[in-house]
Amino acid sequence: xxxxxxxxxxxxxxxxxxxxxxxxxxxxxxxxxxGESNVPTxxxxxRAAWKALEDGYxxxxxxxxxxxxxxxLASYYRRVHAVELDPRSEIVVTGSxxxxxNVAIRCALNPGDEALVLTPSWPNHSANVWMDNAxxxxxxxxxxxxxxxxxxxxxxxxxxxxxRLLLYTSPSNPLGWVATEEEQEEVLSFVRGHDLWxxxxxxYDRLYYRGLxxxxxxxxxxxxxxxxxxxxxxxxxxxxxxxTGWRIGWLVGRSDIAGKATQLNEFIVSHAPSFIQRAAQTAxxxxxxxxxxxxxRLRENRDFCLxxxxxxxxxxxxxxxxxxxxxxxxxxxxDSFAFCRKLLEERRVGLAPGAAFGAGGEGSxxxxxxxxxxxxxxxxxxxxxxxxxx
Ligand SMILES: Cc1ncc(COP(=O)(O)O)c(C=O)c1O
Numbered sequence: 001x002x003x004x005x006x007x008x009x010x011x012x013x014x015x016x017x018x019x020x021x022x023x024x025x026x027x028x029x030x031x032x033x034x035g036e037s038n039v040p041t042x043x044x045x046x047r048a049a050w051k052a053l054e055d056g057y058x059x060x061x062x063x064x065x066x067x068x069x070x071x072x073l074a075s076y077y078r079r080v081h082a083v084e085l086d087p088r089s090e091i092v093v094t095g096s097x098x099x100x101x102n103v104a105i106r107c108a109l110n111p112g113d114e115a116l117v118l119t120p121s122w123p124n125h126s127a128n129v130w131m132d133n134a135x136x137x138x139x140x141x142x143x144x145x146x147x148x149x150x151x152x153x154x155x156x157x158x159x160x161x162x163x164r165l166l167l168y169t170s171p172s173n174p175l176g177w178v179a180t181e182e183e184q185e186e187v188l189s190f191v192r193g194h195d196l197w198x199x200x201x202x203x204y205d206r207l208y209y210r211g212l213x214x215x216x217x218x219x220x221x222x223x224x225x226x227x228x229x230x231x232x233x234x235x236x237x238x239x240x241x242x243x244t245g246w247r248i249g250w251l252v253g254r255s256d257i258a259g260k261a262t263q264l265n266e267f268i269v270s271h272a273p274s275f276i277q278r279a280a281q282t283a284x285x286x287x288x289x290x291x292x293x294x295x296x297r298l299r300e301n302r303d304f305c306l307x308x309x310x311x312x313x314x315x316x317x318x319x320x321x322x323x324x325x326x327x328x329x330x331x332x333x334x335d336s337f338a339f340c341r342k343l344l345e346e347r348r349v350g351l352a353p354g355a356a357f358g359a360g361g362e363g364s365x366x367x368x369x370x371x372x373x374x375x376x377x378x379x380x381x382x383x384x385x386x387x388x389x390x
Contacts (some may be wrong), residue, residue: 005161007131007133008131008247009298010036010130011127011130011131012123012126012127014123014124014127014316014335015123015353015355015356016033016034016123016352016353016356016366017245018032018291018337018356019337019340019344019350019351019352019353019356020034020350021161021346022025022341022344023350026344026348029344029348029349029350029370030348030349030350030371030373030375030378031350031371032349032350032351032352032367032368032369032375032376032378032379033120033340033351033352033366033368034242034352034368034369035231035239035324035325035368036157036171036238036239036242036244036368036370037294037324037370037371038370038371038372038375039242039294039370040242041241041243041245041246042241042242044282044286044290045084045241045250045279045282045283045287046279046378048278048279048281048282048283049246049275049276049278049279051278051279052275052276052279053275054176054263055278057146057273057275057277057278059274059314060270060271060274061271061272061274061277062271063092063262063265063266063270064091064092064093064258064261064262064271065091065092065093065094065250065271065272065277065279066093066277066278067087067088068078068275068278068281069278069281069296070087070088070093071083071087071089071361072186072281072284072285073087073091073093073124073250073284074086074087075093075109077220077222077252079349080206080217081217081219081220081223082223082234083220083221083223085222085252086255089255089258090252090253090254090255091250091252092239092250092251092253092257092258092261092262093248093249093250093260093271093272093277093280094249094250094251094261094265094269095247095248095249095268095269095271095272095273096127096236096238096247096248096249096271096272097201097203097234097235097236097238097249098124098128098249099247099249099268099269100198100234100235100236100249100250101124101128101201101234102128102131102268103127103258103261103264103265104199104232104234104253104261105128105129105131105132105134105165105167105199105270106132106261107261107264108165108197108199108254108257108259109132109164110127110134110163110164111133111134112132112133112134112135112162112190113134113135113162113163113164113165114135114136114137114160114162114163114230114356115134115135115163115165115166115167116127116137116139116155116158116159116162116163116165116166116167116196117129117136117138117139117164117168117358118139118140118141118150118167118168119139119140119141119357119359119360119361119363120140120141120172120174120196120327120357120358120359120360120361120364121138121167121168121169121172121173121174121357121358122173122174122201122357123353123356123357123358125167125169125201126138128390129165129167130184130219133197134163134164136255136358137158137163138358138359138360139151139154139155140159140358140359140360141156141172141175141177141360142154143318145333145342146318146319147177147318148175148177148318149174149183150168150179150186150187152186152190155190156190159352160314163194163196164196164197165196165197165198165199166187166190166191166196166197166198166199167198167199167201168187168198168199168200168201168302168328169200169201169202169203169204170184170201170205170218170221170322171199171202171204171205171207171208171218171320171321171323171324172204172322173299173325174325174326174327174352174354174357174361174364174366175318175320175323175325176208176318176319176320176321176322176323176324176326176327176378177320177321178208178212178218179219179221180319181219184219184221184224185224187207187326188221188223188224188225188229188231189328190277191229191230191231192229195230196230197230197231197232197257198221198229198230198232199232199233199234200220200221200230200231200232200233200234201216201233201234202217202220202221202233202234203234203235203236203238203239203249204233204239204322204323204324205218205220205235205254205296205322206239206240207239207240207296207298207303207322207323207324208293208321208322209295209299209320209321209322210321210322213294214239214292214295214296215291215292217273217334218321220233220323221233222252222275222379223317227254228252228254228256229257230254230257231252231253231254232251232252232253232254232257233253234251235249235251235252236248236249236250237249237280237283239323239324240283240287240372241280241287241290241291242294243280243283245277246279246280247272247273248272248273248276248277248280249274250273252321258383259302261385264336273289279297298324298369298370300373301324301369301370301371301373301376302320302324302326302369304317304352304369304373304376304377304380305326305367305369305376305380307324307366308359308380308384309328309380311381311384312387312388313331313382313385313387314330314331314332314386315328315329315330315331315387316328316331317329324368324369325366325367325368325369326366326367326370326371327354327364327365327367328364328365328367329363330363330365330366330387332360332366333362333363333364333365334363335355335358335362336353336354336355336361336362336363336364336365337353337355337356339353339365340353340365341350342390343382343383345366346386347382347383347385347386348362348382349379349382349383349386351365351366351367351383352365352366352368353365353366354366367379
């Protein structure tokens, strides 16, 4: 009797999904566990998808995505990040951010290799490394003086002859941490010095609160990288344009790895759906105003939740610079999954357990503050009461 491959069995279940599955069977839950807002995709993007269907975008496209979309992405990088990219050889459109991560990791790692993953981080990072029969080595960011920071001596100490990749997320899910320019430079010299690939997950780059003006992106590692650097950036339309269900993203990488990812795409999804690629072009060209409005709302939500959490007993929470999450630490918490389950069952608030985010995550919970204000108000009230009464 054949059994499921051990390489598949070794891939752990996502702790966020596990909690969410429980919540989905219940009525009246305030859902703050997933990384998405309750706001639907803006009308102008939906209309563009509809028009693309009418215009006949129902056939296969290039494995790297429509040339027009790649050209638009190159223009977008010039406008938003002041970075020059070759749309023919350095940009690959993917069927979501997670698919960009998947194909990038597939192209960077051999079976048995090790990937250093800066944690707490989205569980799909380590899971994707496992899926390649490689091994994630989780290195927690350290909280120093109210700010998370990369500990380069921990990174050095974790190196082995099998280490081939460093994976980091900025702005971070779940921390909201954003790498400083100095950290980016150090990360680059670390990978250059040790012959590693750097995979930078930048899907939250537009959800950034420290820019000179609203809508300024968090600095991309590509601003500092040279063209021949071993750098790959994973990106997505999901968060910036409220397009989580559409499944479209992209990666940027040195031409050797981008070329290979293009070819492997043929065997994974072939390409992102044709009409959705057209809608994505519209999102890039018309999305700035909606984005700025969303950022105002997100910032207000963040500040409201921060204020509420800081008044709860035993809760400490650093102020995040990006993304739409808070990751409060709860004094004495040893089992964040049990805590989230109890909160869900008794108060109908759904959070993601910190343990799901790898090393450094236990003892915290993740709250996505992209929901409507009324939902957040009720959730904060219920969490506060739960903490005081337990
Ligand atoms: C850090 C991070 N990277 C990538 C993704 C993937 O986004 P998608 O697959 O929806 O494009 C997510 C989604 O939550 C995320 O949090």
